[in-house]
Amino acid sequence: MTQSVAPHHMVIRFAPSPTGRLHIGHGWSALMAWDMARGAGGAFRLRIEDIDGTRSRPDHVTAIIEDLQWLGVDWDGEIVFQSARLAQYDAALERLREMGLLYPCFCTRADIQAQWTASASAPHGPEGAIYPGTCRHLSGAEGARRIAAGDAHAWRIDMAEAVARVGALRWPALPFPPGDGTERKIAADPLPAGDVVLARKDAPASYHLSCTLDDAAMGVTHVLRGEDLFAATHIHRLIQALLDLPTPAYVHHPLLVGSDGKRLAKRSGSIALADLRAQGVDPAALAADLRAARFPVGISLGQA
Helix, strand or coil: CEECCCCCCCEEEECCCCCCCCEHHHHHHHHHHHHHHHHCCCEEEEEECCCCCCCCCHHHHHHHHHHHHHHCCCEECCCEEHHHCHHHHHHHHHHHHHCCCEEEECCCHHHHHHHHHHCCCCCEECCEECCCCHHHHCCHHHHHHHHHCCCCCEEEECHHHHHHHHCCCEEEEECCCCCCCCCEEEECCCHHHCCCEEECCCCCCCHHHHHHHHHHHCCCCEEEEEHHHHHHHHHHHHHHHHCCCCCCEEEEECCEECCCCCECCHHHCCCEHHHHHHCCCCHHHHHHHHHCCCCCCCCEECCC
8 A cells, every 4th residue: 555655744564573463552552643743744665674693584575565454554665665675774784884883702601691690780772781802802903813713793783982973962742742842952862771782693783773874864853653662763863873864853752551560572472453453443432542542452562
């Protein structure tokens, strides 16, 4: 269900991963983004983030499209698949390597956990204990030798050096609901995240890199996503500065939580849109409820 893409002042995207069925939280977020775009006369784009080769499945892509169509969400232009953009990710990684900002990391999760365990005070960032920087101290020759030997490795950014290169940064933030207030500027502070991975051992690019590059390539002007990604936005702003990419405005919405207070997730068995459809739920009525923040029993908005 596509419409031709015409020039718009506002471009918003919805970017699910095809690793499972969309749940009620995805539907709510998609509707909020769709309403924001359509209300401004803008474009709404669909991107499928399918570069996780171990969990992404074609049948889930089909299911995502069916779920959105059932809910009444359409989009402009062709669907963007990350799996078709691997060359762009490689080019960005090479540019960052040439800038001397990336280093190969050969540590396994077990290695990193052992280092955390051995440390009396492992530093923590927004996503937990941060990488201690072990492989940052490898010589270039040693890193090249291990890569040539076929040792599995990720690519990490030297966060302190990258931050020093770009200096002070800010990114524009809008409150939720959109339009309920004025834009403010958030000072970017990616340092607490540590040397994050930009290319994983099992995927050609991390979420941080692929998402940032794709938003720029798609001309996205506004990003509406969950507040769980607020900390990631600091990292994305840094990548934008390093690669001379535009910075969209960000809206971070509260997450839906279950009766246990935990965020809804595919792996936790939350209510799938497909299940509601199978039960004969009226999609128009469901969309109206979601827009009014009326959720199924046991589900509520978390604290923003």
